[in-house]
Amino acid sequence: MPDYAIERIEARILDIPTVRPHKLSFGTIQRQSPVIVQVFLRGGAMGFGEAATIGGASWNEESPESILHAVDHCLGPALMGQDGARFEALLARMDRACRGNLFAKAAVEMALIDAVARARGLPAWQLLGGKLHDRLPLGWTLASGHVEQDVREAHDLLDRGLHAFFKIKIGARAPADDVAHVCEIARAMQGRAPLTVDVNQAWDGATARQHLPALVDAGVRLIEQPVARWNVAALQQLSMQLAGGLVMADESVCTPFEAMALAAGRACSVFSLKVAKHGGLLRTREVAAIARAADIGWYGGTMLETSIGSAASAHVFATLPGANHGCELFGPQLLVEDVVAHPMPREGGALLLPDGPGFGLEVDVRQLDRFDRRRARPVLV
Ligand code: MUC
Ligand code: MG
Known part of the structure; x- marks a missing residue:
């Protein structure tokens, strides 16, 4: 031994x-x-x-x-x-x-x-319950702040088969300007890929109720953390109001106890899972188990880690059952240089799980x- x-x-x-x-x-x-x-x-x-x-x-x-x-x-x-x-x-x-x-x-x-x-x-997934997925659809975040640059970036990544969907970061400008920004990008994308917005807690409940329907009408499917992390009541109201869009909790869902409260209040349809905010790989599985029991889908979130944290996240996400909305483990591509010999492979807009010992990469x-x-x-x- x-x-x-x-x-x-x-x-x-x-x-x-x-x-x-x-x-x-x-x-x-x-x-x-x-x-x-x-x-x-x-x-x-x-x-x-x-x-x-x-x-x-x-x-x-x-x-x-x-x-x-x-x-x-x-x-x-x-x-x-x-x-x-x-x-x-x-x-x-x-x-x-x-x-x-x-x-x-x-x-x-x-x-x-x-x-x-x-x-x-052994690959780490073997210590985490065994893998269910070899690949996960991979998203990219459009956050240059400029419509033309975001649209160019998105078309280029789709043409090269590197990403399958996009998240747009909003919340820094006046809400009406954010809505115009997203609508312009959605129009220029001509339905080529699903779109998410992430407001990172910037709006209050009334602002979210007023402006989110226009984004859903423009074709945005996932609405991530539109209001402050504590504002579960607003998440509940938005979940009822936005028939065509799904409310996704990010900053609001860290511990299993927060996950339980969101599930009990039917405050969202999707949890963005992130290894760091849950306190590790095993506790990510605990939060995912609550999602599954409550008929809440999951999304493989990122804190823009290097390939080390991204591969670890991929290993635990690969073990999770239930409806998923893909992952956004693109952190290594946002950094000028990587810390591993070879990055995780990507193919057809999906991330492929690295399968060697540990997290499967050579640091x-x-x-x-x-x-x-x-x-x-x-x-x-
Ligand atoms: C967040 O809140 O989701 C994830 C992707 C990205 O661009 O920023 C992070 C943070
Ligand atoms: Mg987020």
Whole structure:
């Protein structure tokens, strides 16, 4: 029996520029700063995990710096010497040592699962219930802020068979201007691909009730997080009102307890699942189980991770039953450079599950060193 005792946990922040400015309701990002975690087991195995935030601490309470602090000062010390294969026991231990901090816990749990899967020579999906899907339809986010650029990008990605559907980020402008922006893109797309909008909590209930019907009429099918995460009552009303569109919860659905409340209130039709906000791969499965029991579909969401976090997400999404709306694991393509030798394969607008040991990708440690924030020199690309 290999020795899975946890010997060392290391974490670092990378700074990687994006290929173009990415505009969301709360600001525009020009780089991602993922936290990469490495777990070393006594028997010699090592695994990689990742947690990325968007716009520092703008998307929710956690930031790269808070994640790094939680791993270095709370989670790592709580796990030293423990059996690295007892994932549930380790999650309980992390919960006792540190409240909240779901992104940080997700990164550590991801690295543990990768390390144990690699030690056993198994793909991670085998430790997560077994895979149901080998491929998932892959979306791309149109967020340049300019109609012409977004439309050019979308047609080009469709022509090259790289993506199957698109999400448009809105919420930064006046609502009427956002509606005009989406309608223009929808018209120029001529029904070539399904469209989603993500408002990232920017509207209040009345604004959403007033403006979302026009987007549904323009052909938008999924409406992601139109109102504040706490505003479950508005989500409920919108779910009843928008006959032709499906309300998707993102920031509102992190813990299984939040998932339960949304399900009980029939507040949405789809959950956007994200490994980081749920606190790991196993808890993503818990939230997905609630979705299934409540006849809620799922969508494979992203926090714009590198290939490490994206592949880990693909492994857990591949195990999930129930109606799905594809995934948006395009983070690596938004970054100027990747941290793995070969990215996850894509074909016919779908992402193909990488099937080697662990999360199935070869991490390039030189790239981790190159983008490591501690190397005070600016990154030239
Ligand atoms: C979010 O809220 O969904 C996912 C895709 C993207 O462009 O931004 C993220 C965040
Ligand atoms: Mg979202």
